[in-house]
Amino acid sequence: MKVLKFGGTSVANAENIQKVKAIVASEKEEKNMAVVVSALGGVTDLLLKTAAQAVAQDENYKATLEHIEDRHLETIQELIPVTSQSGVISQVKQKLNQLETLYEGLFLLGEITPRTSDKIVSYGEVLSSYIIAEFFKVAGLDATLKDSRDLIKTNKHFGKALVDFKLTNTNCYFYFRSAKQKVTVLPGFVASTSEGETTTLGRGGSDYTAAIIAGATDAKVLEIWTDVSGMFTANPKVVKQAKAIAKISYEEAMELSHFGAKVLYPPTVQPVLQKQIPILIKNTFAPEEVGTLIMKDDAENGQQPVKGISNVDKIALLTLEGVGMVGIPGISKRLFEVLSQAEISVIMITQASSEHSICLGISAADAVKAEAAINTAFEYEISLNKIKPVIVEAGLSIIALVGDHMKSHQGLSGKLFSTLGKNNVNIRAIAQGASERNISAVIDEKDVNKALNVLHERFFEEQTKQLNLFVTGVGNVGEKFLQQIHQQKKFLKERLKLNVRVIALSNSRKMVFDEGGISLSNWKEALDNGEQASLDGFFKKVKSLNLRNSIFVDNTATELVAETYDKYLKNSIAVVTCNKIAAASDYKNYQYLKRLSHNYNAPFLFETNVGAGLPIIDTLKNLIASGDRIHTIKAVLSGSLNFVFNNFDTEHNFHDVVQQAKEEGYTEPDPKIDLSGVDVARKILILARESGFELDMEAIKNDPFLPQDSLDAPTVPEFFETLKTHDAHFNELYAKASAKGARLKYVASFEDGKAKVGLEEIPSDHPFYNLEGKDNIVLFYTDRYQEQPLLIKGAGAGADVTASGIFADIIRVGSN
CATH class of the missing domain: 3.30.360.10 (Dihydrodipicolinate Reductase; domain 2)
Structure with a gap:
């Protein structure tokens, strides 16, 4: 048996549901399939929004509910032939009438309970699964609908119910053992108590539903169909060079999911992990692509030790410190109990060996509540100055290297930290478990894009290094320099493993920026259509882009430009210049620039100041x-x-x-x-x-x-x-x-x-x-x-040779 789960984007509209049908129909060799579906894309959020409006006694809830109804009716009209629509529409309207009654109750009472919330949000999956099952039937598939609430039984913890696996496994086993249809469509996310009250399985519930059924039926594979082609080495929206991971272990998948890989929710893995049932992540919109296979680690020799780089945004760092913590048993226990009682999840922990401080990473949304709870719990010690009030730092993110085999490879932590350090990414906290499957670091959220890209480049891209150039001065020397970069781009990438991109250009009148790289075949036109030039505006834009391996290139002979070098160096942006003014300025300024270059690991190179291209x-x-x-x-x-x-x-x-x-x-x-x-x-x-x-x-x-x-x-x-x-x-x-x-x-x-x-x-x-x-x-x-x-x-003079000297300095920076 095979279990397939299709998420919200896969069933967002009639067009996408047609793709789902094609995928299911292509499984000609399968005799028995369970197809678990989410609510139509965005419907769960609309259900919750309508509930919030009703509780607030906002009459607009009716318009939102009407929009929900229109979404489902439009989907039916596009999927189901006219001759078969009436019965389907009748059933859907009946369910929507029930939903309307629930909302009317909320409007009158002005409050909502977790039980009612579960009942309301369940309608998303109940409606979508019914429509999809009916569509499968009229499309010629041997399909039936089975309500997951009949199979999956939970306790009464509404909102995130705990599954009774003994009863659930029995129900699933006997149902699918006797199922006559080839395809059984089931709503994800929903379950019920032994009394038949509707419950939900919490975040990632549809994945969890599919995993529960796969585990209960000893399925040969659990396929999770989504809008990306598997789990990637990094977030492909941030790291353009990220690639799908062909094979990954359960543990690695859970680590990556915990640290922000949205394709899979960690609890999903548990029901199939125990029975070592493979999970295959596939793309509904590109079914021909291989995807990612999650299975037991086969300890393959020579495989890449780092499988992926992930991140969690919107993190707050809590630091509890003080001399009153040293050697005092139970401090950590009290701290974690406080957070547990406040229902605050701890994402990362690190503690100084001196026991002088404990540092915790939590969701930024919980920071205020956590601060108040901790300060209250340690009020006595704080009053005696034995412990300081908890320090809260917001605006942070966690990045993590993940891989089962990192422990057998020396120097990975060193590569991580040195790579970030070279790009002026400050690390606020570090955590590494004894298993060495995960190395985590807390950084400023503004540095996440740069950190992910530079780490991906370091660990996955065959040591190809991307250099991002910000060029001011496009006269004789500048123009020749751009010609040489354009001409040698392929050589640099293939032979020197340097991917050189010109991100910005400026002359005395105009400046232009393109984060994707300016085309050097028509840069003059791009510059002519740019914005008004400004030295300060140019610097601020370079700083805000915060790209890895950034290099400011000065091809002018202007003192005003030379006076900006310190700002670039302080932000770990290398400076390459043929402008002699800075290096020949007051000796204190020369030394100051040299010191900044050293302190911020930002090369300050001016080979062309003497002898143009001569070394x-x-x-x-x-x-x-x-x-x-x-x-x-x-x-x-x-x-x-x-x-x-x-x-x-x-x-x-x-x-x-x-x-x-x-x-x-x-x-x-x-x-x-x-x-x-x-x-x-x-x-x-x-x-x-x-x-x-x-x-x-x-x-x-x-x-x-x-x-x-x-x-x-x-x-x-x-x-x-x-x-x-x-x-x-x-x-x-x-x-x-x-x-x-x-x-x-x-x-x-x-x-x-x-x-x-x-x-x-x-x-x-x-x-x-x-x-x-x-x-x-x-x-x-x-x-x-x-x-x-x-x-x-x-x-020792001439635009060509001077440009070649600047070019050589760029290569020196790349080799640094």
């Missing part, structure tokens, strides 16, 4: 980390200035070469920053700081080669005009160097704790002499590289 800073960091010490740095660090002086000669005037450098993207938007030496000074300052020296901008000696009125020019056009005015000055610089057989290079140096930048005449035997185009070169003299320096050379 200069990364190499320097590795030298320092390995114990080497920097003595001297000699470098040509401005690709733009190198381009200018390599192309400036007697045939090309200085103004035109600088103009060309700007147009080709080698200079900053304001070329004066490059030509004044400020940009190079920032770079050598950053290298000195990364070498371990405490240095500020004022300490760097800058020998400018520009005339004073060029340095004082207030705008870029006026600056270019001064270059024309002083053409003779620049020609003289070139002539003097050329006469000596030397070439002009703008050189930065750091030695003995002192730094300077300036234009130098480089002789032909110097390593800098043959530096062509926009290349940079850096010489590091260290303890290990004393006579022959460590040399790094290559393109």
Whole structure:
């Protein structure tokens, strides 16, 4: 025998009931089936709403009742042929008249008892099962209706009655042993006392009904048909990559159900667990999908130790603490008795080994009642300051890793906590049973989405890591960066296991967000249609999204943007930037950002600040980390200035070469920053700081080669005009160097704790002499590289190479 249960969504309307009929009809090999059905979707809530309105003597209860009637009559009219409708409608109206009488009584009395409530809500399943059975008959199925109240007997605990299994099992056994029809349709959720009074089985009652019948008849399988394709590794509405679990043990299923997996209600498992009857969770709307098989653990070797990640929302944490608890027997007993008497369920427990405190997780809805009850029970100890008044923290959730075989795998707890810690998810409490089937942690409810996704990524997604980028600045460098991300997306996912998504873009005018990821094939159009840009608004949106592995990417050269880095780092959002302003700012601010990066485990990377895409800073960091010490740095660090002086000669005037450098993207938007030496000074300052020296901008000696009125020019056009005015000055610089057989290079140096930048005449035997185009070169003299320096050379300017440097920093964050 097989037992099938169809939930409220499966029988929500005529269309869905047609799907149920098709599933039942497809079971051609089965000789005997029990089909347990819930009320039409949403009807139970409507029945309770109508009761509440009637008790409140709100005349609107009649309209709600009429809506209930319309739902059922419409379903009949769509399912049953016109020639067969009258008898069915007559029976349904008769039941609805009985229901109307009950509501009239509530309206007159202004109160409701648990017994009456059970009677009222039973009509949902009684009506649906009758309509579905009649539909099965006219559709040609060999079907009959059996009232579950005749089979399942309970005590008189109305609202959540306890089953008399001895009597119930006997009733079910003899009924199904003699059942002549192939299909027996039964209402779920309802039962009755030995006197015939209607009772209900509480939350998950329809599943429970099906499990009771399956257990009593030794069914070969219990199938629970719902609107999802089984139990998932995580909530698929929150974790898009979640997948159905093909096979799971009874114990694992109960743990996942307890911690929020809505597909199954834990008590459902008990009647079939004792007889080890498999449970199959299937999707009414995708019956071809495999679903989840729940059965005895077969101790399969090599299987995934973590079967699922679940969560319970709306949790409050109660903490009872005080020196008066240490070594005093019976404190825990009193605490739990208080909660039991108040009918408050405890979801999670953790206690300090010092016995100084006990921490409990309960439903947030019970927090006020629990606080009052506990403080009253311990009033005497509180008055003596031996125990503090109970501390209540709300707005929390529990997340749980579940798996039978977690106990045989080392380090799972460490992976859980480190993964959450890297994403700034603070853990308020932890619980792990001796069986190690469940590891639970209490976190802030605002972090649930991020926590579930990052844990699912860690335990289920073949180590593919999702990086969420928030990009500001889409000019030359920004556009090239987006092109490179778009081009390499597949490579990153397949080869480096990095799924890089651009969630937000901003320029000085517009910003656009898309939590699902902005399409990089038409990002310009999306940005043009975005909202008005705001640095503060951009940050607040990034923070509110609270996505895992978030990275703020700054492709600007703007001080206002650099001033926001601390806000991102404080929220464990990595910062990757080609903007030199922050790393070259006041030393205290530089150290502050570094400290935030360390404290909040948020990388702060700025490789492109020196040498664009060249690995200069990364190499320097590795030298320092390995114990080497920097003595001297000699470098040509401005690709733009190198381009200018390599192309400036007697045939090309200085103004035109600088103009060309700007147009080709080698200079900053304001070329004066490059030509004044400020940009190079920032770079050598950053290298000195990364070498371990405490240095500020004022300490760097800058020998400018520009005339004073060029340095004082207030705008870029006026600056270019001064270059024309002083053409003779620049020609003289070139002539003097050329006469000596030397070439002009703008050189930065750091030695003995002192730094300077300036234009130098480089002789032909110097390593800098043959530096062509926009290349940079850096010489590091260290303890290990004393006579022959460590040399790094290559393109040090240009949108492409700068973008590639930012790209490399993104990969570094992903590898962190």
